[in-house]
Amino acid sequence: MxxxxxxxxxxxxxxxxxxxxxxxxxxxxxxxxxxxxxxxxxxxQGILKGQRATIHWPALGYAVEVSLRITLDKTEPRAFDEFLAAARAVPEVTEIQTFLGRVDVRLAVIARTMSHYQDIYRDRILTLPHIADIEALMQVATIKNQQTLPL
CATH class of the missing domain: 1.10.10 (Arc Repressor Mutant, subunit A)
Incomplete structure (x- = not known):
């Protein structure tokens, strides 16, 4: 190895x-x-997947970061696929994660202000298909954001 x-x-x-x-x-x-x-x-070997730029969103005026935990209505067979395709199209969604358990999907959303976030939430997030439940967690501070492994 x-x-x-x-x-x-x-x-x-x-x-x-x-x-x-x-x-x-x-x-x-x-x-x-x-x-x-x-x-x-x-x-x-696929160990190094490339290099990427890490953007500090607040430096570009995006002061609000919200984590949305979403439960989907899974009675529709294509609920996951349709939701994920629509969520990918929202420019302010910076990360999409799927889970097994009570929560199906987590979206990381950035906005310039709370008013801007409210517009994104109302106009883009709530219109995503197959949402059964949604919980918003407002980020207050990042205590640890380590992208490295102890090698």
Whole structure:
């Protein structure tokens, strides 16, 4: 699976995904050619899925984040598929998760203000198909948002 060199590379990559490969190889204590080969292998194995930008929504004026826990009316066979397709089309929905249990789906929704959120909720969320129950949780603070693994 992973050896110590792979783990070192991944630790340094998690800490600073935007660093140049030359800096990454130096930090991991590996030759540049070896670093390239290992990164290619980790991508080929599906361990590295790519790099992405993490956007700090409040810096762009999105000060409100709400988590919606939704239970669907599952009497319709296509309820999940139709709901998910419609939810994907809402631009302010930044994350969709499905669950087994009492709650079927969780949506993360961002808005600029509470008034903006109310418009999104009324005009876009409540019009989504097959909603049987919905619970809104207003985010007050993010205490931990760790996207890294202890390697």
């Amino acid at each position: 992973l050896d110590d060199s792979d783990r070192r590379l991944l630790r340094h990559l998690q800490a600073d995904p935007g660093q140049p490969v030359t800096q990454l190889s130096e930090a991991a204590g590996l030759p540049l050619a070896t670093t390239y080969k290992r990164l290619e292998r980790l991508q080929a």
